[in-house]
Amino acid sequence: MAGFLSLFYIFFSYLAFFVLAAGTFYLFIRVPHAISASVPGGPGRFKLLVNLAGDVLFARGTLKNEGKLLWFFETVFHWAFFLVVLRHMRYFFYPVRGVILGFQDSGIIAGYVLPVPLIMLAAVRLARKTPGRIVYLLFLLASLSGILMTSLARPDLVDIKAFVLGLITLRPVLLERADPVFLFHFSMVLLLLVAVPLAMARRALNTQEDVPFKKPSSIPEIAPQNPGILEKEET
Amino acid sequence: MRFRAMLILPVCLLTLAACAERVDKPKLESRGGTGPLAIKMKRGTAAPEYHFPREYWRTHHMDLIAKGDFEKRECVICHDTEASCNKCHLYVGVPKVCTIMD
Numbered sequence: 001m002a003g004f005l006s007l008f009y010i011f012f013s014y015l016a017f018f019v020l021a022a023g024t025f026y027l028f029i030r031v032p033h034a035i036s037a038s039v040p041g042g043p044g045r046f047k048l049l050v051n052l053a054g055d056v057l058f059a060r061g062t063l064k065n066e067g068k069l070l071w072f073f074e075t076v077f078h079w080a081f082f083l084v085v086l087r088h089m090r091y092f093f094y095p096v097r098g099v100i101l102g103f104q105d106s107g108i109i110a111g112y113v114l115p116v117p118l119i120m121l122a123a124v125r126l127a128r129k130t131p132g133r134i135v136y137l138l139f140l141l142a143s144l145s146g147i148l149m150t151s152l153a154r155p156d157l158v159d160i161k162a163f164v165l166g167l168i169t170l171r172p173v174l175l176e177r178a179d180p181v182f183l184f185h186f187s188m189v190l191l192l193l194v195a196v197p198l199a200m201a202r203r204a205l206n207t208q209e210d211v212p213f214k215k216p217s218s219i220p221e222i223a224p225q226n227p228g229i230l231e232k233e234e235t
Numbered sequence: 236m237r238f239r240a241m242l243i244l245p246v247c248l249l250t251l252a253a254c255a256e257r258v259d260k261p262k263l264e265s266r267g268g269t270g271p272l273a274i275k276m277k278r279g280t281a282a283p284e285y286h287f288p289r290e291y292w293r294t295h296h297m298d299l300i301a302k303g304d305f306e307k308r309e310c311v312i313c314h315d316t317e318a319s320c321n322k323c324h325l326y327v328g329v330p331k332v333c334t335i336m337d
């Protein structure tokens with residue numbers, strides 16, 4: 001059973017990475033002005049980097065569009081998630097560097113904090129029916145299953161690290177034991193890898209937030225002042 | 236704007252793939268463990284009855300120590316920290332077990 005599940009997850013891990021890479025490439029092709037700084041009249045390279053940092057570190061877009069309360073939760077979410085990702089770096093490297101070891105305790109605390117802003121953000125997004133709300137739900141489920149593994153249902157870390165390192169080094173190994181909580185957590189992460197680029201692409205193409213000029217999709221019809229003239233010309 | 240940051244994700248994953256070092260996972264030598272992380276136990280070391288199932292001890296020993304049911308000094312009666320405990324501890328990135336117990 002563990003062998004079959006391992007093969008299933010190995011396949012879907014690579015598929016998820018392919019979707020992530022393809023989604024990014026699609027964005028790059030379809031919305032090049034949002035990525036390139038060389039567009040005439042677009043923001044300069046430095047300003048682009050500053051905007052990007054402001055958006056990632058301080059959720060600048062949320063502050064502008066959705067108010068201070070949501071901005072606060074979004075910022076907490078971004079920082080907590082950053083620390084949690086740093087903690088997870090220990091699964092991707094051998095030997096584990098001292099820098100990564102230094103973030104283990106703060107990563108645990110951030111892991112316990114993470115669901116709070118996620119619950120708030122998911123609730124607001126669900127209530128407003130804004131696009132991309134599924135991403136917050138996936139984040140929430142991944143976060144809760146992560147806490148469960150840290151506190152109660154401890155998985156075999158050696159087995160998991162061997163599995164993850166095998167995936168990264170393109171020499172996959174099978175899991176010895178199919179731990180249900182870990183597999184659920186891992187499934188949520190894989191779904192996030194797929195859902196994030198799709199949600200971003202949808203948002204970018206729908207809202208065109210970075211487009212300096214948007215061509216109208218349809219030209220409104222204007223009733224002619226004197227329709228009789230047109231009819232005469234046609235005849 | 237935000238989706239520009241998404242470019243970082245695949246780049247990070249590819250970087251990880253380039254930097255990652257492949258090593259055999261820690262495993263008992265007697266059960267086919269090879270490489271620098273193979274775990275060595277003294278010949279003839281028999282696990283006591285309370286040490287079963289071994290999987291439970293592998294994943295929950297830290298809780299038992301934290302609760303005070305066991306002490307580290309009891310572990311090192313049978314486990315050589317360098318040849319046994321720290322192979323896994325180093326592999327998964329948790330603090331090393333010191334030989335001198337406080």
